[in-house]
Amino acid sequence: MSTNSKSLKSTRQEPGVSGLRMTNQRALILEIIRQRRGHLDADEVYRQARQKQPRLSLSTVYRNLQTLKKLGFIEELHFNEEHHHYEIRLATEHHHLACLGCGRIIEFQYPLARLIKRNVAEAKDFEVIDTELRMTGYCTECHQEGK
Amino acid sequence: MSTNSKSLKSTRQEPGVSGLRMTNQRALILEIIRQRRGHLDADEVYRQARQKQPRLSLSTVYRNLQTLKKLGFIEELHFNEEHHHYEIRLATEHHHLACLGCGRIIEFQYPLARLIKRNVAEAKDFEVIDTELRMTGYCTECHQEGK
DNA sequence: TTCTTTATTGCTAATGCTTCTCACTACCGA
DNA sequence: TCGGTAGTGAGAAGCATTAGCAATAAAGAA
Numbered sequence: 320m321s322t323n324s325k326s327l328k329s330t331r332q333e334p335g336v337s338g339l340r341m342t343n344q345r346a347l348i349l350e351i352i353r354q355r356r357g358h359l360d361a362d363e364v365y366r367q368a369r370q371k372q373p374r375l376s377l378s379t380v381y382r383n384l385q386t387l388k389k390l391g392f393i394e395e396l397h398f399n400e401e402h403h404h405y406e407i408r409l410a411t412e413h414h415h416l417a418c419l420g421c422g423r424i425i426e427f428q429y430p431l432a433r434l435i436k437r438n439v440a441e442a443k444d445f446e447v448i449d450t451e452l453r454m455t456g457y458c459t460e461c462h463q464e465g466k
Numbered sequence: 467m468s469t470n471s472k473s474l475k476s477t478r479q480e481p482g483v484s485g486l487r488m489t490n491q492r493a494l495i496l497e498i499i500r501q502r503r504g505h506l507d508a509d510e511v512y513r514q515a516r517q518k519q520p521r522l523s524l525s526t527v528y529r530n531l532q533t534l535k536k537l538g539f540i541e542e543l544h545f546n547e548e549h550h551h552y553e554i555r556l557a558t559e560h561h562h563l564a565c566l567g568c569g570r571i572i573e574f575q576y577p578l579a580r581l582i583k584r585n586v587a588e589a590k591d592f593e594v595i596d597t598e599l600r601m602t603g604y605c606t607e608c609h610q611e612g613k
Numbered sequence: 614t615t616c617t618t619t620a621t622t623g624c625t626a627a628t629g630c631t632t633c634t635c636a637c638t639a640c641c642g643a
Numbered sequence: 644t645c646g647g648t649a650g651t652g653a654g655a656a657g658c659a660t661t662a663g664c665a666a667t668a669a670a671g672a673a
Contacts (some may be wrong), residue, residue: 338619338620339620340621340668340669340670341618341620341669342620342621342622342668342669344621344622345621346625359617360659361659361660362659363521363577375622375623376622376624377623377660378622378623378624378625378660378661379621379622381620381659381660381661382621382622382661385661397544397547397600397616400544400550400631401659402658402659402660403547403659403660411621414510416586416587416590416592416594418592419595424594425590427590429582429585429586430649431578431599433603433615435576435599438576439563439574439576439651440563440601440603443563443572443574443605443606444605444606444609445563445565445572445603445604445606445609446603446604446609447563447601447602447603448566448599448602448603448604449601449602449603450599450600450601451599451600451601452578452582452597452598452599452600453544453596453597453598453599453600454582454587454594454596454597454598455594456592456593456594456595456596457592457593457595458588458590458591458592459590459591460591462480462591462592462593470658485648485649486649486650487639487640487641487649487650489639489640489649489650489651491651492650507630508630508631509630521651521652522652523651523652523653523654524631524652524653525631525632525633525651525652525653525654526650526651526652528630528632529632529650529651530632530650532632547660548629548630549629549631550630550631592617596650614673615663615672615673616672616673617664617670617671617673618669618671618672618673619669619670619671620667620668620669620670621666621667621668621669621670622665622666622667623664623665623666624651624663624664624665625661625662625663625664625668626661626662626663626668627661627663628655628659628660628661628662629658629659629660629661630656630658630659630668631656631658632655632656632657632658633654633655633656633657634653634654634655635652635653635654635655636651636652636653636655637650637651637652638649638650638651638652638655639648639649639650639651640647640648640649641646641648641649642645642646642647643644643645643646
């Protein structure tokens with residue numbers, strides 16, 4: 320609706336993405352993911368965004384999540400099968416431990432992609448595009464509680 | 467319907483799982499996954515199983531997939547977000563490269579779980595239950611085709 | 614500024630995988 | 644033979660995500 324914006328082409332983060340527009344909705348969604356240093360799912364983004372733009376539609380959230388992912392601004396995570404989570408794409412490779420008890424997500428850095436690329440992919444002549452590690456278990460607290 | 471069976475308790479592969487029964491349907495589903503050395507999704511299991519038991523229901527497939535997973539007979543894989551795949555649980559830890567071009571799945575062995583456990587989980591005092599690596603890219607053929 | 618093109622939005626319906634419900638059946642031990 | 648209960652088949656329901664479409668607004672040109 321109100322879409323006073325600047326072209327995506329002119330943003331500093333990304334080279335030329337001709338044809339795309341930086342609308343208020345898109346900027347807001349990106350901002351929410353950027354600010355909240357965590358892992359949001361589509362519905363959380365939607366709920367937060369509606370506080371600023373009440374008329375925003377859920378479709379728009381999903382569409383922009385896909386767009387921002389393709390553009391490389393954000394990353395899609397798969398902690399569980401029910402739905403996806405999103406985070407800002409950072410330069411350093413990192414992965415996540417998801418606690419089955421409390422749901423907490425613990426991040427850690429590990430050069431997995433490079434390791435696999437060197438030890439496996441090269442031997443198989445496989446060009447790796449994306450690497451995602453999915454680990455579940457129990458954090459200290461939940462472990463102690465014996466659950 | 468026809469459930470001439472023996473209790474799961476008496477199967478050689480698994481210790482005592484009291485209360486559970488090894489029905490024809492369950493045995494068939496397990497057999498299909500065991501024989502076809504590949505990665506079947508629920509629908510493929512369903513289609514194949516119906517050739518032997520035409521009255522089998524899709525619900526039964528899903529229910530048994532979950533049961534067999536919990537019992538540790540099969541493993542659930544997540545190559546993509548659309549749906550799950552299943553394979554027989556093997557002793558050796560292995561992972562998969564999924565080709566975005568032709569859909570081929572390439573298996574490889576790598577002691578990832580142990581590595582992460584030693585280098586990360588212990589430091590964070592995190593008890594790892596499950597480790598799944600998800601890698602996508604292009605196999606030799608698809609890479610050469612420039613796609 | 615105004616015009617034109619077309620990406621984007623909001624709404625709603627649809628999709629597709631998976632789970633749930635429920636009445637019925639089959640097994641097991643007593 | 645009987646009671647308790649796991650399992651089944653059929654269809655409905657759940658739920659995250661996508662698609663269709665008319666209306667709107669961004670970006671560049673005139």
